[in-house]
Amino acid sequence: MTNDGAPLRLFNSLTREIEEFRPIHEGEARVYSCGPTVYNYQHIGNMRAYIFADTLGRVLSWKGYDLTHIINITDVGHLTSDADAGPDKMEKAASESGKSAWDIAEYYTGVFKGDIARLNIRPPAKWTVATAHVEAMIDFAKTIADKHCYELDSGLYFDTSTVPEYGRLARAVTEEGEGRIDTVEGKRHQSDFAIWRKTPEGETRQMEWDSPWGRGAPGWHLECSVMSKQYLGEQFDVHTGGIDHREIHHPNEIAQNQAHRCSAHTGANIWMHNNFLVDRRGKMSKSAGEFLTLQTLVDKGVHPLAYRLMCLQAHYRSELEFSWENLLAALTRLKRMVMAAQQLRDRVEAPTTDIDHPRLQQLLTAFDEAVSDDLNTPKALTVLDDVLGQKKIDPAQRLATVALIDAVLGLELVTLTRQDIRVRPSTARVDEALIEHQLDLRDEAKGNKNFPAADAIRNELASNGVEIMDGDPLRWDWRIEAN
Ligand code: AMP
Numbered sequence: 001m002t003n004d005g006a007p008l009r010l011f012n013s014l015t016r017e018i019e020e021f022r023p024i025h026e027g028e029a030r031v032y033s034c035g036p037t038v039y040n041y042q043h044i045g046n047m048r049a050y051i052f053a054d055t056l057g058r059v060l061s062w063k064g065y066d067l068t069h070i071i072n073i074t075d076v077g078h079l080t081s082d083a084d085a086g087p088d089k090m091e092k093a094a095s096e097s098g099k100s101a102w103d104i105a106e107y108y109t110g111v112f113k114g115d116i117a118r119l120n121i122r123p124p125a126k127w128t129v130a131t132a133h134v135e136a137m138i139d140f141a142k143t144i145a146d147k148h149c150y151e152l153d154s155g156l157y158f159d160t161s162t163v164p165e166y167g168r169l170a171r172a173v174t175e176e177g178e179g180r181i182d183t184v185e186g187k188r189h190q191s192d193f194a195i196w197r198k199t200p201e202g203e204t205r206q207m208e209w210d211s212p213w214g215r216g217a218p219g220w221h222l223e224c225s226v227m228s229k230q231y232l233g234e235q236f237d238v239h240t241g242g243i244d245h246r247e248i249h250h251p252n253e254i255a256q257n258q259a260h261r262c263s264a265h266t267g268a269n270i271w272m273h274n275n276f277l278v279d280r281r282g283k284m285s286k287s288a289g290e291f292l293t294l295q296t297l298v299d300k301g302v303h304p305l306a307y308r309l310m311c312l313q314a315h316y317r318s319e320l321e322f323s324w325e326n327l328l329a330a331l332t333r334l335k336r337m338v339m340a341a342q343q344l345r346d347r348v349e350a351p352t353t354d355i356d357h358p359r360l361q362q363l364l365t366a367f368d369e370a371v372s373d374d375l376n377t378p379k380a381l382t383v384l385d386d387v388l389g390q391k392k393i394d395p396a397q398r399l400a401t402v403a404l405i406d407a408v409l410g411l412e413l414v415t416l417t418r419q420d421i422r423v424r425p426s427t428a429r430v431d432e433a434l435i436e437h438q439l440d441l442r443d444e445a446k447g448n449k450n451f452p453a454a455d456a457i458r459n460e461l462a463s464n465g466v467e468i469m470d471g472d473p474l475r476w477d478w479r480i481e482a483n
């Protein structure tokens with residue numbers, strides 16, 4: 001697909017309007033996404049933010065843009081509240097676990113990258129790590145220190161009254177907003193924030209560096225201003241993050257960018273935010289204690305791509321409620337799609353990439369219109385269903401259409417098999433080959449009209465947590481119950 005399809009229109013949080021995407025550099029799209037703070041596992045709510053950023057990236061590629069996507073790894077500077085309160089998340093995790101902050105960062109970065117791969121999120125052009133950019137952060141801070149900052153005993157602070165329209169992105173800055181507790185003595189304005197935090201006298205931190213403002217660590221917001229500029233340029237196309245970032249982190253990044261560039265330009269043309277994954281208790285968050293990781297879903301026998309599908313079934317700007325029912329419904333839908341795609345593959349003798357059937361062309365246009373309309377993935381999925389359901393059209397052309405669409409949705413429909421999505425719950429006590437064997441024996445018993453023997457096999461499997469699903473329309477003959 002090229003730019004001659006529907007114009008790509010995206011919701012810009014800055015203007016609160018849908019705008020046409022116009023790249024700064026002809027034919028290119030440069031995107032920066034705020035990445036994880038690697039002091040703990042990412043929960044599935046966090047992963048929604050990367051599924052969204054990946055969908056944006058895939059749509060930009062579909063529209064023919066040459067994509068450069070950067071995601072950062074925050075391994076220093078993020079305090080336990082988003083403003084300037086509380087200890088550094090990494091240092092806190094280190095003192096609680098007895099491990100070094102560096103080891104903690106390495107471990108959780110590895111787990112995060114594993115989850116990214118399991119969700120079929122395309123890796124960015126570069127993972128940029130905050131601690132590898134501290135010198136550049138100090139250099140950046142030096143350029144804004146005189147005109148825009150002031151020093152207190154605790155560090156160097158940004159004076160938010162020195163930039164035009166501070167907080168325009170957030171609009172309503174509420175007193176009760178997350179992290180809006182002013183605990184720093186001497187700040188000129190409540191919204192002022194740390195650029196550099198000095199290590200308090202007599203203390204040492206595991207992660208600290210020398211700077212013109214004393215030994216210490218950079219403020220969290222600084223890294224994203226510095227790394228986005230370094231890898232994407234003074235002005236780039238799109239900046240993404242979860243909707244919580246619209247309130248503090250991104251307004252602060254914008255303020256730094258404006259100060260550094262001596263201009264009202266925010267750095268990115270479009271700022272985009274995904275809404276929260278919520279559950280009955282509200283926003284899923286790490287500080288709330290219990291949270292779900294991707295591994296929890298896998299342990300329950302749910303394939304990771306069922307979670308990706310669950311996210312795509314909602315628009316990224318809507319809240320998405322997590323429930324096991326929703327997730328299992330998405331898993332069933334994924335199974336249906338995988339089975340349909342597998343049947344297509346089985347029927348194709350000579351693969352093709354030429355799609356000249358008018359109905360398929362029409363459906364590709366509908367798909368393009370859906371994703372170009374501020375990434376309307378729920379609608380795009382119904383187009384995919386429609387393609388899979390066109391039973392009378394040549395399977396080779398249909399498979400080619402599915403492949404094109406799936407390059408955007410990322411559900412691996414061209415390669416996944418029924419066996420792949422049959423994820424074994426971690427509590428399962430039986431092995432799959434044995435189940436298949438028992439089922440053969442049961443079929444044989446039924447064939448011989450030996451129903452007591454057939455029932456005995458069913459009961460034995462049930463006692464091992466295996467449910468037999470006779471007559472299942474998806475021919476999903478059995479299922480292992482997670483407990
Ligand atoms: P963090 O590791 O806390 O810096 O968060 C990583 C990303 O997840 C950020 O873009 C957050 O805005 C986003 N995020 C945090 N909680 C949720 C949630 N419940 N639903 C969706 N996105 C979230």
Ligand code: ZN
Nearest residue numbers: 034035224249
């Ligand atoms: Zn950021």
